Amino acid sequence: MSTVFILADFVNGQASKTTTELATAAARIGEVTAVVLAPVGQGAALAATLTSGPISSIVVVENADFQSHGVSASADAVAQLIAQKSPTALLVASHAFGKELAGYVAVKTDSGIITDAVDVASDATATQVIFGGSTTVHSKVSNGTTIITVRPNCITADTSANAASVENISLTISDSSKKATVSSSQPPVQGGRPELTEANIVVSGGRGTNGDFAAVEAFADSLGAAVGASRAATDAGWYPHSHQVGQTGKTVSPQLYVACGISGAIQHRAGMQTSKAIVVINKDPEAPIFELADFGVIGDLFAVLPVATEGVNARKS
Numbered sequence: 490m491s492t493v494f495i496l497a498d499f500v501n502g503q504a505s506k507t508t509t510e511l512a513t514a515a516a517r518i519g520e521v522t523a524v525v526l527a528p529v530g531q532g533a534a535l536a537a538t539l540t541s542g543p544i545s546s547i548v549v550v551e552n553a554d555f556q557s558h559g560v561s562a563s564a565d566a567v568a569q570l571i572a573q574k575s576p577t578a579l580l581v582a583s584h585a586f587g588k589e590l591a592g593y594v595a596v597k598t599d600s601g602i603i604t605d606a607v608d609v610a611s612d613a614t615a616t617q618v619i620f621g622g623s624t625t626v627h628s629k630v631s632n633g634t635t636i637i638t639v640r641p642n643c644i645t646a647d648t649s650a651n652a653a654s655v656e657n658i659s660l661t662i663s664d665s666s667k668k669a670t671v672s673s674s675q676p677p678v679q680g681g682r683p684e685l686t687e688a689n690i691v692v693s694g695g696r697g698t699n700g701d702f703a704a705v706e707a708f709a710d711s712l713g714a715a716v717g718a719s720r721a722a723t724d725a726g727w728y729p730h731s732h733q734v735g736q737t738g739k740t741v742s743p744q745l746y747v748a749c750g751i752s753g754a755i756q757h758r759a760g761m762q763t764s765k766a767i768v769v770i771n772k773d774p775e776a777p778i779f780e781l782a783d784f785g786v787i788g789d790l791f792a793v794l795p796v797a798t799e800g801v802n803a804r805k806s
C-alpha cells in the first residue's frame with residue numbers, strides 16, 4: 490500500500506482538528522504518515538497529541554532551524570523526508586503557512602501542487618470550488634509527488650483512536666533554506682474564542698457594523714463562535730487584519746457562517762463560500778450575499794443581533 494504524508498498541524502500544542510481531517514482524506518489514498526516538525530525537545534509531546542484519526546505512523550523531526558528560519562527550513566525538511574520515503578502524496582492544511590510550505594516543497598521536489606481543495610478522492614483527485622462558488626474543478630497532479638493543500642472544515646473527520654508508531658529522524662537543513670532569519674515573533678493574543686479557521690461557527694461583521702462589533706461579538710459568544718470581518722472592516726481599523734475573511738484574508742469553511750452587514754463582494758465570498766450553512770443579516774434586500782444565503786434576515790443588524798443573542802442564551806439556560 491502506498492504511503493501518504495500529512496503535515497501535522499498544531500494549535501496551542503495540541504493536534505488540530507484539521508490534522509484529523511487531513512488524515513481522513515489521506516487514508517483514502519494510502520497508509521498515513523504524519524510528519525511532525527518540532528522545536529528541539531518538543532517533538533515527543535506534540536506527537537503524543539496525534540491520537541485521533543487514521544494515522545499509521547508518525548515521523549518526528551526536531552530542529553532549531555524551524556523556529557529561526559521559518560517556512561523555508563520546514564519545507565526543506567519535508568522535501569528531504571519525501572526523498573527518503575517516497576510517499577505518493579503530501580496533504581497540508583490550506584492556511585497561509587501550509588500553502589507557502591507546499592509551494593516550496595513542490596518546487597524542491599519538482600512536483601505538481603493543487604491548493605485549497607475542499608475534497609480529495611481515493612485516486613488523489615482534488616476538488617476545488619472557485620469563482621464565488623459557481624464552478625467546481627476536479628484535478629489531479631501528473632508529475633512527482635501529489636501535493637494538495639486542503640481547506641479546514643471541509644472533510645468529515647474520522648476521529649477513531651489510532652496507535653501510530655513513532656520514528657525520530659534527524660535532518661540537516663540546507664544553507665540555501667536558511668537565507669532569511671526570524672528575528673522575533675509573538676504568538677497571537679488568545680481570547681476566549683475559537684481560532685477562526687478551526688471554528689465550527691463564524692460570525693462576521695462588515696462595513697454595516699459602522700465600527701461597532703459589540704453586537705457581533707455578543708452573538709458569536711452566545712454560539713461559542715469565532716469572529717470574522719470583511720476587509721472593509723479591517724481596513725477601517727475596526728477589527729484586526731488577522732480576522733479578515735476572504736481572498737486576501739483567511740479561508741473559513743465552518744458548519745455555520747453568519748454574515749452581518751456584509752455585501753458579499755467576490756473577494757469576501759472566496760473566503761467563506763464553502764461554509765455548510767450561511768445566514769445573512771443585511772438591511773439591503775438586494776445585497777449580493779443573499780444569493781449564498783440558506784437563511785436571510787432583511788434588517789438592521791443592531792436590531793436583529795441582540796434579539797438573536799437573547800434567544801440563543803435563553804435556550805441555553
Ligand SMILES: Cc1cc2nc3c(=O)[nH]c(=O)nc-3n(C[C@H](O)[C@H](O)[C@H](O)COP(=O)(O)OP(=O)(O)OC[C@H]3O[C@@H](n4cnc5c(N)ncnc54)[C@H](O)[C@@H]3O)c2cc1C
Pocket residue numbers: 694695696697698718719720721722733734735736737738739749750751752753754755756757760770771772773776788789790791
Ligand atoms: C484585490 C482585492 C482583495 C480583496 N480581499 C478581500 C478580502 O479578503 N475580504 C473581504 O471581505 N474583502 C476583500 N476585498 C474588498 C471587497 O471587494 C469589498 O470591498 C469588501 O468585501 C466590502 O466589505 P463589506 O461587505 O463589509 O462592505 P460593503 O460592500 O460596503 O457592504 C456593507 C453592507 O452592509 C449593509 N449594511 C449597512 N448597514 C447595515 C446595518 N445596520 N445592518 C445590516 N446591514 C447593514 C449594507 O446594505 C451593505 O450590503 C478585496 C478587494 C480587492 C480589490
